[in-house]
Amino acid sequence: MLYLTLRHYEYVCAVAQQGSLSAAAERLHVSQPALSTALARIETHLGHVLFQRRRGAPLTLTPRGRDFAKAAQALLDQAAQLETPGGASPVTQRLVLGCFADLAPLLLAPALRLLRQSLPELTISPRVDGFTRLTDALLQGDIDLALTYDLGLDASFERREIDQRFPQALVSPDHPLASHSSLPLAALAEVPLILSQEGLSLQHMLALFKTQGLTPRIAHRAASLELLRSLAANGEGVGVSYSAPQLGQSYDGKPLVMVPISDASAREPVILTSHGQPPAGSAQARAIQALSQGLATRHTGQLTDGAITMEQQADDV
CATH class of the missing domain: 1.10.10.10 (Winged helix-like DNA-binding domain superfamily/Winged helix DNA-binding domain)
Structure with missing residues (x-):
């Protein structure tokens, strides 16, 4: 036996x-x-x-x-x-950090470095996934914290805002919209669009248009950010993404122009979230403190990337 x-x-x-x-x-x-x-x-x-x-x-x-x-x-x-x-020696503690797939190239590596510098006693395991799977993993206790957009989390989730982002329109240099310093959603509703095929990201973007009574024309639903950028650079339409990196060309070497979308309603917070409030002094609580301070400091001066003043909106519209 x-x-x-x-x-x-x-x-x-x-x-x-x-x-x-x-x-x-x-x-x-x-x-x-x-x-x-x-x-x-x-x-x-x-x-x-x-x-x-x-x-x-x-x-x-x-x-x-x-x-x-x-x-x-x-x-x-x-x-x-x-x-x-x-x-008396402390036991090695483990923490699983989740990150929304679109944000992972921008935030995951800096977050891991911050945690390992601030809390070397923790063993950190990262997990990258879509919004729904991250939410389920938080609910089930499979992950402790997640970096994500707040795409419909209920009141049982604790939130710390660490950044805020406006979507960017991605176009080829010869596109008629490339010369604008910013664009309203109304201008984008008139051209073929390239959006992410990720379910909640797509729903969120469509809802932004719907609140203004606009019906966008979707030319492509891209399976990845790099595919979205490549399609836009090759003239297949206007790509729209919150997570567009500040790079002037696509993977295939085509030049790419990014134009901020100016509507205030399009602003989306980037949050650090946990299911419920972690106990004071716990690994989760200490990690939240380290990340909320470190990542917010890292983004100081960048929080308004893509945010457009009212004067700029008036000039472009």
């Missing part, structure tokens, strides 16, 4: 954190077949499955597996503390 040991708990936690048997086996210094066999025996002993297994996809915890892994990690942390002379 199998009796679960701390090593078995380590197996489960490593697979949960790494998302694959091969990565977990490398971290644990065991062979992948041995880890796979051990995991199957643990699940048999418990009488229920801990991980969902789908060909070509990472291993993901089942709801019961999530509860087990959380309790197992707490037990491992307690054991590590008991083994420390005097039991």
Whole structure:
């Protein structure tokens, strides 16, 4: 009969954190077949499955597996503390930081660096995903904090605004709109547009037009920001994005002009969010403090990138 040991708990936690048997086996210094066999025996002993297994996809915890892994990690942390002379040394704490996919190229690396400099005792694991999956992961406790836009979070989520962004219109240099210093949404409703195909991003953009009684003409729904920029640079329409990097050409080397969209209603806060308010002094609370201060300082002077004064609006409209 199998009796679960701390090593078995380590197996489960490593697979949960790494998302694959091969990565977990490398971290644990065991062979992948041995880890796979051990995991199957643990699940048999418990009488229920801990991980969902789908060909070509990472291993993901089942709801019961999530509860087990959380309790197992707490037990491992307690054991590590008991083994420390005097039991006084802090236990390594883990924090999972999520980031909305469109924002990740702009914010994730600076956020990780800030956390590792400010809180070196934390083990940080990043996760990049779409808005809905990030929200679900926050609700289920799979991630602790997320950097994202506030696209309809309910009141159970805590928010810290760290930036604010206006969308940019992306056009080729010879496009008639390229000479403008800013553009209203009304001008964009008259030309073919290239928008993100990400569900909530697309809905949010369409809602901006709808509030003004405008019906945009969508020429393309791009699967990535770089595809959106390339289509715009090649004259396939006007790209619209909140996350457009300040680069003067697309991946294929075509020149690209960015024109800020001036409507005040288009302003979108970038937030740091958690589900519920973390306890004072917890890893989450300390990470929120470090990120909200560090990222806001980093963006000082940049918060109004794309924000247009009323005088500029009057000149362009």
